[in-house]
Amino acid sequence: MMKKIIQQLAKSEHVLLASHIKPDGDAIGALLAMGIALEKQGCQVVLFNESSIPEVYRFLPAVGRIQKKLTDWQRFDTAVILDCGVLSRVGSAADDIATIPVIINIDHHTTNNRFGHFHLVDVNACATAEIVYRLILEMKLDVDVAMATAIYTGILTDTGSFRFSNTNQAAFSICEAMVAAGVKPSTVAQHVYGAYSLGRIKLLNLALDSIEISNNGYLSIMTVTREMLACTDTQPEDADGLINYARRIRDVKVAALIHELENNTAPPPRKQYHVSLRSDGSVDVSNIAMKFGGGGHAGAAGFSVESSLVELKQTIYDLSDGFGESCHLN
Ligand code: 5GP
Numbered sequence: 144m145m146k147k148i149i150q151q152l153a154k155s156e157h158v159l160l161a162s163h164i165k166p167d168g169d170a171i172g173a174l175l176a177m178g179i180a181l182e183k184q185g186c187q188v189v190l191f192n193e194s195s196i197p198e199v200y201r202f203l204p205a206v207g208r209i210q211k212k213l214t215d216w217q218r219f220d221t222a223v224i225l226d227c228g229v230l231s232r233v234g235s236a237a238d239d240i241a242t243i244p245v246i247i248n249i250d251h252h253t254t255n256n257r258f259g260h261f262h263l264v265d266v267n268a269c270a271t272a273e274i275v276y277r278l279i280l281e282m283k284l285d286v287d288v289a290m291a292t293a294i295y296t297g298i299l300t301d302t303g304s305f306r307f308s309n310t311n312q313a314a315f316s317i318c319e320a321m322v323a324a325g326v327k328p329s330t331v332a333q334h335v336y337g338a339y340s341l342g343r344i345k346l347l348n349l350a351l352d353s354i355e356i357s358n359n360g361y362l363s364i365m366t367v368t369r370e371m372l373a374c375t376d377t378q379p380e381d382a383d384g385l386i387n388y389a390r391r392i393r394d395v396k397v398a399a400l401i402h403e404l405e406n407n408t409a410p411p412p413r414k415q416y417h418v419s420l421r422s423d424g425s426v427d428v429s430n431i432a433m434k435f436g437g438g439g440h441a442g443a444a445g446f447s448v449e450s451s452l453v454e455l456k457q458t459i460y461d462l463s464d465g466f467g468e469s470c471h472l473n
């Protein structure tokens with residue numbers, strides 16, 4: 144499939160590249176690296192992400208090229224969709240993107256539904272950035288420091304700094320190559336993990352205080368409300384990564400972060416929430432997320448729902464009854 148995609152991209156002239164809404168380091172890193180690569184190959188590229196780029200990723204080279212709004216979709220002959228398990232993850236542009244004649248799906252989510260005309264889906268890849276790197280090598284392109292920084296950041300963040308279960312040998316070997324290409328790990332780490340606003344740290348305090356545990360101790364729930372964001376003067380992106388604290392508690396198999404979404408249209412007391420799930424490796428949370436219309440990986444998944452907070456917590460608590468010894472992954 145990689146060869147066919149390379150042949151197709153060699154014919155492509157106007158390429159749209161897009162990744163998922165509320166992008167993380169991998170969605171942004173894979174988008175930038177692939178975009179720079181295709182531009183080097185002589186394509187006209189447009190980089191697209193419907194959400195704002197979180198502050199911590201704005202240091203990435205060429206990040207200013209990512210556009211939030213597009214018109215004139217007919218100009219594209221090819222779309223490259225990165226880090227999306229389903230096409231709708233790109234957001235409200237999905238219908239316009241679906242009209243592009245050739246759609247290439249590059250991803251590593253276990254729940255990927257193989258949308259598009261060509262798929263390069265490797266669920267064993269630590270990050271979409273790993274797949275992009277392999278593709279760039281196959282395309283015989285040099286990895287410059289801008290591409291290397293994007294790839295390194297994608298792998299660093301998607302593996303939780305080489306701690307999550309998707310951390311594989313490629314994570315280290317590719318990152319080593321990226322360092323050889325000029326990436327400074329301490330500089331990336333300083334931008335991504337060491338430049339938080341005071342409000343973000345105060346939000347951490349509120350989020351930690353919200354943690355509750357199920358009776359059997361296997362499930363933790365953390366809640367981030369709009370009110371918490373307002374009183375700490377923070378943005379939704381400032382909640383990224385907070386769930387890992389709820390996951391670190393001894394005996395906890397699954398952590399859930401209930402995140403109240405902005406622009407709620409639901410009749411009270413119902414609201415729209417995004418639920419992030421993280422597992423210690425013994426429970427496949429992508430299965431749980433799929434049941435609620437979401438998706439992700441065995442160890443990290445998410446879904447959105449409309450519910451009252453009380454009912455949503457109860458629904459999540461009910462799941463923990465199934466987190467006994469029987470649900471170990473093989
Ligand atoms: P997060 O909890 O950080 O939003 O997402 C964790 C993982 O699950 C990410 O890989 C993300 O792409 C995926 N994910 C989160 N929400 C959804 C969703 O609503 N649908 C799908 N298909 N995947 C999701």
Ligand code: MN
Nearest residue numbers: 169226271301
């Ligand atoms: Mn990813």
